[in-house]
Amino acid sequence: MTGSRETVLASVRRALGVTSREAPRRQEVADRLKGHPAGVIPARGQLPPSERIALFKDMVLAAAASLDHLPSMDEVPGAIAAYLRARNLPSSLLRGTDPRLADLPWHKEPQLDVWIGASDGHQLVGLSHAFAGIAESGTVVLLSGQDNPTTLNFLPDHHLVVVDAREVDGDYETVWTRIRARFGEGALPRAVNWVTGPSRSADIEQTLLLGAHGPRSLHILLVGTAD
Amino acid sequence: MTVAITSPHLKENAAEALKDAQLQEALAKVGPGFIGKRRAAADKMPEFEALRDSARDIKTHTLAHLDLYLEQFEEKVRAAGGHVHFAVDAADARAIITDICKRLGARTVTKGKSMISEEIGLNDHLEAQGILPVETDLGEYLIQIRHETPSHIIAPAIHLNKRQVEADFRRVHTDLPADRDLTEPTALLAEARGELRQKFLMADVGITGANFLIAETGTSVLVTNEGNGDLTQTLPKAHIVLASLEKLVPTLEDATQLLRVLARSATGQDMSVYTSFSTGPRRADDPDGPGEYHVVLLDNGRSAMLQGDLREMLRCIRCGACMNHCPVYHAIGGHAYGWVYPGPMGAVLTPSLIGVEKGANLPNASTFCGRCEEVCPVRIPLPKLMRHWREKEFERHLTPAPQRYGLKVWGFLATRGWLYRPATRLAMKALALLGGTRGRFSSLPLAGGWTRYRDFPAPEGDTFQAQWRARKASNRSTAA
Numbered sequence: 289m290t291g292s293r294e295t296v297l298a299s300v301r302r303a304l305g306v307t308s309r310e311a312p313r314r315q316e317v318a319d320r321l322k323g324h325p326a327g328v329i330p331a332r333g334q335l336p337p338s339e340r341i342a343l344f345k346d347m348v349l350a351a352a353a354s355l356d357h358l359p360s361m362d363e364v365p366g367a368i369a370a371y372l373r374a375r376n377l378p379s380s381l382l383r384g385t386d387p388r389l390a391d392l393p394w395h396k397e398p399q400l401d402v403w404i405g406a407s408d409g410h411q412l413v414g415l416s417h418a419f420a421g422i423a424e425s426g427t428v429v430l431l432s433g434q435d436n437p438t439t440l441n442f443l444p445d446h447h448l449v450v451v452d453a454r455e456v457d458g459d460y461e462t463v464w465t466r467i468r469a470r471f472g473e474g475a476l477p478r479a480v481n482w483v484t485g486p487s488r489s490a491d492i493e494q495t496l497l498l499g500a501h502g503p504r505s506l507h508i509l510l511v512g513t514a515d
Numbered sequence: 516m517t518v519a520i521t522s523p524h525l526k527e528n529a530a531e532a533l534k535d536a537q538l539q540e541a542l543a544k545v546g547p548g549f550i551g552k553r554r555a556a557a558d559k560m561p562e563f564e565a566l567r568d569s570a571r572d573i574k575t576h577t578l579a580h581l582d583l584y585l586e587q588f589e590e591k592v593r594a595a596g597g598h599v600h601f602a603v604d605a606a607d608a609r610a611i612i613t614d615i616c617k618r619l620g621a622r623t624v625t626k627g628k629s630m631i632s633e634e635i636g637l638n639d640h641l642e643a644q645g646i647l648p649v650e651t652d653l654g655e656y657l658i659q660i661r662h663e664t665p666s667h668i669i670a671p672a673i674h675l676n677k678r679q680v681e682a683d684f685r686r687v688h689t690d691l692p693a694d695r696d697l698t699e700p701t702a703l704l705a706e707a708r709g710e711l712r713q714k715f716l717m718a719d720v721g722i723t724g725a726n727f728l729i730a731e732t733g734t735s736v737l738v739t740n741e742g743n744g745d746l747t748q749t750l751p752k753a754h755i756v757l758a759s760l761e762k763l764v765p766t767l768e769d770a771t772q773l774l775r776v777l778a779r780s781a782t783g784q785d786m787s788v789y790t791s792f793s794t795g796p797r798r799a800d801d802p803d804g805p806g807e808y809h810v811v812l813l814d815n816g817r818s819a820m821l822q823g824d825l826r827e828m829l830r831c832i833r834c835g836a837c838m839n840h841c842p843v844y845h846a847i848g849g850h851a852y853g854w855v856y857p858g859p860m861g862a863v864l865t866p867s868l869i870g871v872e873k874g875a876n877l878p879n880a881s882t883f884c885g886r887c888e889e890v891c892p893v894r895i896p897l898p899k900l901m902r903h904w905r906e907k908e909f910e911r912h913l914t915p916a917p918q919r920y921g922l923k924v925w926g927f928l929a930t931r932g933w934l935y936r937p938a939t940r941l942a943m944k945a946l947a948l949l950g951g952t953r954g955r956f957s958s959l960p961l962a963g964g965w966t967r968y969r970d971f972p973a974p975e976g977d978t979f980q981a982q983w984r985a986r987k988a989s990n991r992s993t994a995a
Contacts, residue, residue, distance in 0.1 A: 293601040298517045303821035317583045324766040327569045406802040407674040481791040487742040491654035492700045502742020
């Protein structure tokens, strides 16, 4: 609605006493968008690599997720099979086309049914590869696309997420810098999802319960070391 | 359901709330829960106060350049294949949303929690158009099936207990076995998950709010703990973001600064479970995501707030900390405030949005204890802004006559110290005399509101000013 657009913008300008054409104001906005200053970055995540990984693990557990720390990608299929067995889950999972997941030695666990695609809500277990981990809060960062469909993050009961220890950063800002390096300035994939623990709700008498609408369990498969 | 404005009846609402035993039981948990959790989260983050300053400064900067950030945001949403719709008022926003729904032949719409949706009365409007809105946040779902309104901006069903929830689920979910066990909250949650899962998968359109809109990338940011917002915005054919103008922030880094104070101030989490950044519709090679992406930018009185003191209120990021720490909210709950936004932030925002004529009572429901300002993550001077509305109420002759005359008499005296001091001294002496040996009054003319519930203490000694002067004099003589 063009009429509404002009009415609202005119009203904003009137209240601010501006025309939107002032060169200094435009420059200030352009500078901020281009420079995207970081602001206050907490010291918590600013650690040498091994301590950063230790903090990430602590924070993941504090967010009520579970975690396996594996020496290499070769161990991932076995760890997944063990996770499913321990919880009496069917030996089946859904993943995207991420080459890092495709290249896993799935033949080591021949009983695992590995399906590829987005979720339609009928799968109990989803597997994703994170773009990053964030030590500051035990968060994993997932990017939309065929490699790791967004529906896998939310529909399955169990969400398993592979995180490369070399991609665990101290803070969110480092991850934004990496995302800009991959997608360009001012551009993002359709969805960037920060996930910190499994789904929960405290809407009934403020009692915290896990497993609201998203995954009841979030399991992090942290692989390798940071250096 | 649409909120009927009962703010002018705040006093009656409050009296009802104080008598409601079930509500009082629920409200007793508000303070102990939220206050401790926020404190603990803030204590674990040494930079918390610096982050609050940073959050305030980001919002202040954005509001001063809002025209330019709105234009930039619009351009970036378009570049990502999305649509931006400006809405002057509630009717405008409702029409934009129903047009999109009708064009897509939508029958069911899932909804993430949105206070703006309450503000514009969206659900009733959709229903009237034959479109079924389904609230998916657990708390919003509970109040939707009860035909109630939220009583808290982040915990909409905080006024309910689990017995009420069980009764409602038995009433509404009639397809489930009548003898099922719902005594544990986990069973209630599992049942809601099952019921809503089908709704998520069959919805044609998903409508969510936004915690932030990022100008740099044309992105909407949504924060939830349940994951309901993500299912709402990912699964249907179209995602409609309903947000007000002041949700704009310049960059990803700016949004990140604000996110660091949002969950800590709200629930005491370092970060909410799901923080999702959505930019445009499904891309060419995406296997999932909505086919259309729309942002409805609602003004509804906010642009006018940019002028003058009230601009500071537009920094609000809707964390709920002010009401979680408010002794008045603790006593009367959210519904008593009579419209969408309760607590201290509601007391400032409501008169701005529905007019001081209807909202004038709300800023009076404050002891000015200042706890709201102390905990506000973006440092909004809420007591100062409530005082702003009290002054407006007085200027516009909205205050009841006895109160106006009382204030005028007091004002006349208080601005004339030579008269005020002897007058108060005399009144005090008289009261002390009348109070006699009992030292208190069980009834007093003009103070019936007080003495109906407790005694009024008779004054002892001298007036404060007289005592102050006496002490200063004696200090001086000791020093000498």
